[in-house]
Structures are given as structure tokens and as C-alpha cells.
Amino acid sequence: MTEPPGGPSPASRRALEVASIPSLRRVNDFLGNSTYSRRQYQPGICDFTLGNPHQMPQDAYVQALQSAVTPRDDQWFAYKTNQADAREAATDSLSRLLDVPFEAEDLYLTTGGFTALALALKAVADPGDEVIYSLPPWFLYEPLVVEAGLVPVKVRVNAETFDLDLDAIAAAITPRTRVVIINTPNNPTGRIYPPELLQSLAELLDEASARNGRRIYLVSDEPYNRIVFDGARFHSPVEFYPYTLLAYSYGKTHLAPGERIGYLALPPTMPDRRALGLAIGALQVAMGWIYPNGVLQYALPRLERFTIDVHQLQRKRDRLVRELGAMGYRLRPSEGSFYLFVHCPIPDDEAFTEALSQEDVFVLPGALFETPGFFRISLTASEDMVEGSLPHFRAAMERAGQNRPTD
Known part of the structure; x- marks a missing residue:
């Protein structure tokens, strides 16, 4: 990387690499210029x-936050981690949605789905590992991957159906592959990946993991899993592939993206999930106390009762x-x-x-x-x-x- 005019930059190489990502520069230009x-x-x-x-936001949303901001004791605004009531409400809701018996201790609350994705990548991948995702992507996958010291590997979806191209994913896997990210329902295409496709993806990842002698994890980005049309039944990769980390955001469910609360969840089928959970818990602190603020956690049991x-x-x-x-x-x-x-x-x-x-x-x-x-x-x-x-x-x-x- 060439040095900027006037001498070396005070920014780190990692920061400069992130800042130079074309998709991020395009987004920043669009938002600022x-x-x-x-x-x-x-x-x-x-x-x-x-x-x-x-x-205007729903009355139920405003009332939930108004109630939660009123202190009940002198510790109301003290440091908060993964509050039990919030964890249990989120776990119960997710279990009903997917018909998968998640456990509250395997759900880690975060400051939105954005942070849940960063947490997932850092929990299972080491610098230099490769992360595969499909184009068109959510435009901030690459900055998240690069910031974590990982290598983005991009494949295209089927241009007509917007389905994952499993042949392209298979061809992109190398011994350095550690994570595959998928997003369903998809931003920007609106595609919900069907169960037969998810089953085939699971088989592909199992075979590739065995061939490489190293597990490939799937990170399922699901902020829209309650926003489905025409009475469709949503299916998550956790139903088919046990090595899936599920990232979720309430900013979509309630159309309140400025109120940052989400989670990262591990399915009960994931082997050694408690050991992985210890690492995730440590990262929640090390990444800058990335728990949602207390008021949003207090409100979460009520927020789980409705959507936009x-x-x-x-x-x-x-x-x-x-x-x-x-x-x-x-x-x-x-x-x-x-x-x-x-x-x-x-x-x-x-x-x-x-x-x-x-x-x-x-x-x-x-x-x-x-x-x-x-x-x-x-x-x-x-x-x-x-x-x-x-x-x-x-x-x-x-x-x-x-x-x-x-x-």
C-alpha cells in the first residue's frame, strides 16, 4: 500500500485497508456527498x-421504551451484560419461529445485528482465514470481514432466481475457508432461500469440512426473518446445519434501526457450543462492552410481542x-x-x-x-x-x- 502524500499516515494498516474498500467508499460518498x-x-x-x-413509530414501541426507562431500583442504570429476562424472551420467540429448542444461555445480546456479525466472525475465524459470501451482498460485509483480519471471497448468486449458486460456493472453498455468510430473507434481493437449497448447502459444507479436516462455519444473517410475505414459512440454516451462528436485529422487526439491539444465537445441535460460548462471552467485553444498553434489554420482553x-x-x-x-x-x-x-x-x-x-x-x-x-x-x-x-x-x-x- 502506497503512503499518502505528505508522509506516512497515522492510521493503522488495518484501518487504511478498511477505508480503501471500494464498496465502503461508495456508501460513504452516497451518504455524505x-x-x-x-x-x-x-x-x-x-x-x-x-x-x-x-x-411515526408504533405506540406499543414507544410505550415499551417509556416503561423501561423508569428506574425500579438504584441499579437500574448500572452495567448490564446478558440480562436473563431479555435473553429468555428472545430465546422463547426464536424457538417458536423456527421450531428449534434454543436455550437462553446460548443467546448473546449485542448492540444490533451488525455487532452480532462481527462477534460471530471473530469467535470462529483467525486472521488470514477466508470468508465466502454471495453478491449482491449487504454492502458492509466486506468491511466487517477485513476489519477482523479475514479475507473476503465473493461469489455471485443465480442472476435469474437470486438463489445461492452452490457450484460457485463449492468452487470457492479452499483449505483456508472458515466461514460462509448467507442472508435470508435477503437484502437486497428479497429472496428467501428454500429448505431444499439450505439442505444442499449443509451437505456441501459437511463434505468440504471433512475434506479440509477443518470445520467450516455458517453465519446466518437473519434480521428480516419475521418480515416475510404471502404467508411464507421461513426456514433458517440452523434447521439443517448444526455449525450455524444466527445473527439477528430488532432494528428491522420494529423499524427502529437507531435503537441498537440484537443477538447472536447458537443452536442446541451445535457440538461444543458451550466452549464456543465462553469465547463469545469474552469477546463481548473485549470488543468494547457490546451488550445493548439496559433500557432496551428491559424493554425486550414487551418488544417481542409485536412487529411492524x-x-x-x-x-x-x-x-x-x-x-x-x-x-x-x-x-x-x-x-x-x-x-x-x-x-x-x-x-x-x-x-x-x-x-x-x-x-x-x-x-x-x-x-x-x-x-x-x-x-x-x-x-x-x-x-x-x-x-x-x-x-x-x-x-x-x-x-x-x-x-x-x-x-
Whole structure:
């Protein structure tokens, strides 16, 4: 790595390596130096960028936090680790969702799903180990992997179905492979991986682990596992592969990403999970006391009783799929998550999204997800934003058609 002008940087090599990741630089540029960054708070815009709320939070959410902030004793705001009531509520809910008998002592509370992922990687992988994940990814996998001293290995999903490409994953595995990350329901594609695919993945990882003489772990990133459409039954990799670490975030369940609480859970089928748990517990302290704050932990038993209105998200999905499809956009209905991943009508997705932004319609270009030729729509936009955007999407498609070369 070349030194910056003016002499050596005071930053560490690791920090410089993270800062130089193209996907992270693109995200930072979009958030800090773009038309969106300058206009995101102006009234009347149609904001389909991030999974942020665009309507007032549910009364039940506000009331749960209001109750939790009222102290019951002099230790109410003392240091907190994995509070028993919060752990048990989360474990009971997860066990019902997946029909897997998780145990409370195998669930580790974290400051959001982001930290749960970092915790999982550092718990099972050593510097220099390889981590496989699929493109398009959540755009912060690579920074997490690199910050942990690990090596990202990227494969593409099936471009038509958005399913994992198991042949590509198998071909990417080497003796240095330690972790495979999957995300279901997927951000940005909205795909829920079917049980037969997860079973095949489990068999693939078992065979590769035996061949390498070293266990490959699966990290399942599941912040949207309660946000599924059309009455679908969600299946987690923990149902098929015992060496799975499950990362979860309540920021999606309640559309409150600024209130940081999540967890990392080990299934009861994982061999030696208690030994791994001792390492995870030590890392929770060593990574900077990454337990959620006390108020969120007190509120968690109440927060587990409800989610955001998934039916409202589905109505917005249906409206956009129907209307954009009629305009000529190519897209698959998402099966879960907050998102639609749409084929861009012109090759340059960044130019297309910039043109939309000039009309105050903001979406994320596929380039942010290392997948040019697409753009992502967040269904957390309000219904007014959905309706207000439609004429602009139509006009953008018409312009794209006018600019296409003729035979």
C-alpha cells in the first residue's frame, strides 16, 4: 500500500485497508456527498434508499421504551451484560419461529445485528482465514470481514432466481475457508432461500469440512426473518446445519434501526457450543462492552410481542411490482425483507439513479451492492412516497426507451 502524500499516515494498516474498500467508499460518498445527502430531509421527496422509517413509530414501541426507562431500583442504570429476562424472551420467540429448542444461555445480546456479525466472525475465524459470501451482498460485509483480519471471497448468486449458486460456493472453498455468510430473507434481493437449497448447502459444507479436516462455519444473517410475505414459512440454516451462528436485529422487526439491539444465537445441535460460548462471552467485553444498553434489554420482553405492520409492507410491494412491471421494469416480487431489486433499464445504474434523484426520487444503485445493472427500492418509504414516485419512474423508463439504440 502506497503512503499518502505528505508522509506516512497515522492510521493503522488495518484501518487504511478498511477505508480503501471500494464498496465502503461508495456508501460513504452516497451518504455524505450526493444529491441524496443534500436533500434527504427536504419535504416532498420520495425516499426509497435505506431501511429507515418514514412514519411515526408504533405506540406499543414507544410505550415499551417509556416503561423501561423508569428506574425500579438504584441499579437500574448500572452495567448490564446478558440480562436473563431479555435473553429468555428472545430465546422463547426464536424457538417458536423456527421450531428449534434454543436455550437462553446460548443467546448473546449485542448492540444490533451488525455487532452480532462481527462477534460471530471473530469467535470462529483467525486472521488470514477466508470468508465466502454471495453478491449482491449487504454492502458492509466486506468491511466487517477485513476489519477482523479475514479475507473476503465473493461469489455471485443465480442472476435469474437470486438463489445461492452452490457450484460457485463449492468452487470457492479452499483449505483456508472458515466461514460462509448467507442472508435470508435477503437484502437486497428479497429472496428467501428454500429448505431444499439450505439442505444442499449443509451437505456441501459437511463434505468440504471433512475434506479440509477443518470445520467450516455458517453465519446466518437473519434480521428480516419475521418480515416475510404471502404467508411464507421461513426456514433458517440452523434447521439443517448444526455449525450455524444466527445473527439477528430488532432494528428491522420494529423499524427502529437507531435503537441498537440484537443477538447472536447458537443452536442446541451445535457440538461444543458451550466452549464456543465462553469465547463469545469474552469477546463481548473485549470488543468494547457490546451488550445493548439496559433500557432496551428491559424493554425486550414487551418488544417481542409485536412487529411492524408486515401487511402494509406487502401492500406497498404489490403496488410497486404491479405498477413498475406495467411500465416495463423487470423485477421479481420480494418474498421477504424491506426491498425490491430491480433491473435497471439502462446499463449505467448510477446515471439512472442520479437522474431519478434530480426529480426527488431516491433509490440505491446496484453498484453499491457490487452488482451493476440493478437498483434497490426500500419498501419502508411511505405510501404517499410510493404514489408520488410512480410518474417519475414512468418518465425515467420512457427516457430510457428513447435513448436506446435502434437496429
